Amino acid sequence: MPIVVDIDVMLARRKMSVGELADRVGITPANLAVLKNGRAKAVRFSTLAALCEVLTCQPGDLLRWETEDVEDAGGAGDAAGADETVGAPGE
Numbered sequence: 403m404p405i406v407v408d409i410d411v412m413l414a415r416r417k418m419s420v421g422e423l424a425d426r427v428g429i430t431p432a433n434l435a436v437l438k439n440g441r442a443k444a445v446r447f448s449t450l451a452a453l454c455e456v457l458t459c460q461p462g463d464l465l466r467w468e469t470e471d472v473e474d475a476g477g478a479g480d481a482a483g484a485d486e487t488v489g490a491p492g493e
Contacts, residue, residue, distance in 0.1 A: 404470050409438040412457045412464060427452045 413423060420438065424431040429449060436442050437449075450461055457464070 404468050405440075406466050406468055407438060407440050407442075408464055408466060409434075409453070412459055416457055418457075423453075423456060426456045 409423075413420065420434055421431055424434040427434070427449065429452075437445060450464070453459075453464060454461060
C-alpha cells in the first residue's frame with residue numbers, strides 16, 4: 403500500500419510505549435497495532451487528531467505516501483483486491 407504509517411518513529415522520539423499511547427488516545431492497543439502496522443483500511447480524523455495531540459506532531463509526521471513499484475502492483479491480485487475492498491474512485 404502506498405500509504406506508510408510512521409507511528410513507531412514518533413513513539414521512539416517521544417520515548418512512549420504503544421500501551422501508553424493507546425491509553426492516552428483512548429483506543430485499544432490492538433486497534434493501535436493494526437494502524438501502526440499498516441493494516442488499517444481507514445482512520446477517523448478524530449483518532450488522527452488525538453494521535454497528533456498526544457504525540458505533539460502533525461498528521462504528515464504519522465502518515466506519508468510512497469509510490470508503488472509496478473511489479474508489486476501487478477502481483478497476485480493485490481491491487482484488484484485493494485480496489486474492491488476500499489472502493490474505486492467514483493464509486
